[in-house]
Amino acid sequence: xxxxxxxxxxxxxxxxxxxxxxxxxxxxxxxxxxxxxxxxxxxxxxxxxxxxxxxxxxxxxxxxxxxxxxxxxxxxxxxxxxxxxxxxxxxxxxxxxxxxxxxxxxxxxxxxxxxxxxxxxxxx
Numbered sequence: 173x174x175x176x177x178x179x180x181x182x183x184x185x186x187x188x189x190x191x192x193x194x195x196x197x198x199x200x201x202x203x204x205x206x207x208x209x210x211x212x213x214x215x216x217x218x219x220x221x222x223x224x225x226x227x228x229x230x231x232x233x234x235x236x237x238x239x240x241x242x243x244x245x246x247x248x249x250x251x252x253x254x255x256x257x258x259x260x261x262x263x264x265x266x267x268x269x270x271x272x273x274x275x276x277x278x279x280x281x282x283x284x285x286x287x288x289x290x291x292x293x294x295x296x
Contacts, residue, residue, distance in 0.1 A: 174198040174271045174285050181265060181290030188294070189255045194267030194287055196248040201280055204270035206243055206250035210263035210292075217266065221252060235261075257294045264289040 180192040196203050207222035221241035222230045229241055240253040250267065267287035272280050 174200055174269075174273050174283070176267045176269055176285050176287035178265070178267045178287040178290040181292045183293045183295065184257055185296050186257060186259060186294055188257050189253070190257065190292060191254070192252040192265055192267075192290060192292075194250045194269075196269050196271055196285070199274040200248060201272040201274045203245070203248045204272070204282060206267070206269045207241065208250070208252045209266045209268055210261075211266070211289075212260075212263040215263075220265070223250060254292070257292075259294045261292060262294050263292060265292050 175197050176194055178192060178194045180190060182190060184190050205222055205224050208220040209217050210220050211217040218232065220232050220235055221239055223241045223243050225245060231239060238256045243250045266289045269285050270282050271285055272282045
């Protein structure tokens with residue numbers, strides 16, 4: 173089984189910065205694409221930023237130029253550096269990863285995993 177644990181959320185004033193981290197743990201053969209989604213109250217979950225194992229990135233238009241996604245493959249960890257935060261960035265941020273667990277006796281297969289989410293609130 174694979175677990176994702178997020179950290180780094182909190183309350184920040186508009187214009188401020190936060191850094192989210194998400195570490196994948198468990199019996200893992202490989203982690204593929206990792207990324208961040210967010211869900212604001214009354215809205216659907218939306219993609220924020222994705223990063224492949226090779227380092228290719230994609231961002232939502234609303235965060236381009238303000239957020240930076242990165243990863244440490246050796247630690248199976250993904251980061252989201254959020255700068256110039258706006259009130260509309262307020263949401264629960266969820267980590268997502270494609271991972272191939274090592275299950276004795278079973279063929280290798282990739283699954284999608286989610287973290288529990290971390291609250292980011294941007295308010296003065």
